[in-house]
Amino acid sequence: MAKKGYHHGNLRTALVDACLKLIEAKGPTGFTLSEAAREAGVTPAAVYRHFEGREDLIAEAARQGYEIFADLMDYAYDKGQPSALGAFEATGRAYLAFARKYPGHYVAMFESGISINRTPELNAVATRAMGVLEKAAVDLSEHIPAEKRPPPQMFSAHIWALSHGVVELFARGSPGTKSPYPPEDLLETGIGVYLRGLGLIAPDS
Template sequence: MPKRGYHHGNLRQALINASLELIEVKGPQGFTLSEAAKQAGVTPAAVYRHFEGREDLIAEAARQGYDIFADLMEFAYQSGQPSDLAAFEATGRAYLAFARKYPGHYIAMFESGISVNRTPELAAVASRANGVLEKAATDLSKHIPEDKRPPASMFSAHIWAMSHGVVELFARNSPGRASPFPPEDLLETGIGIYLRGLGLIRPDE
């Protein structure tokens, strides 16, 4: 059987794609570089032409994930404008949508133990993604009296944590754990309660 042929640059992406599939099935620590090479249709030695080890491969998968994530968050933010409230709520929903659509990337980004500061490129794109949510929080927090206004970074961190919790507990099909409500409803009502507490939504809304 002839080996697969790759044009320049395709092998690197083929290895990343293979790692994403393996991460989704086995977890970030559950596969070897040899398995990634086999899945990509190349010899194990070929991996080292592009990556020094498994962590470098996972870090690049995470970087690509953050790039997709940041674009998705920005699109969500823009789709909610000119309403600051709608834009903010949309970014929270975008987090859940990303985790559902890109589980391999999500795991590489948030569950692999890879630091976002591993490379300057990874740090930059992670900061861009976080910046979109913080920008939405900054816009919305302007509607709160200054003496009662939480820092935008805290505001966005609360929503990020809530979104992450809903994903981890109820949207990832954890064995033995069933959500009592659809994850989308849990997130939306949770964000609503939080925003009511800040006075950004009236009690009857």
């Protein structure tokens, strides 16, 4: 591919797209900035017009991922309404759906080591995205007697951990981790066990 240097029409977007491809293929630490430039069809020097280094590039990929993630979580929450239980379960499923559809973004967000506090913009959108799950937890926790009610942040963190675990172990095609059950079923039944323990859904008959 011929180098386009500084004449690339939309260099920033092309570099983020290249970054996502390389993350999917090699992981967040498996490529260099020069490789991202080559994938985007520009010279390495051109990259520095937009990004200070590889971590800066990955942080932008993460920020864009959180934007998509936040919109999906908002949509799932609204779709599950007016049922607090429906909204809560929908946001859990949205987490899994996002990880499967946007693997490069997912890794940039959760597995790259990039802190959400790296930039104010990244922090703001990450807080908005995870705030949807916490909001769903707040709604649902109101159905638990006050003396048995866990803090909503703990509530949402448990579901986040469960969702993340299913994604990491069974939804990303990692060698040696094939489950006899679909990841969606694992997540749904896991959430069901958790919610039964809190008395939010009836025990199986």
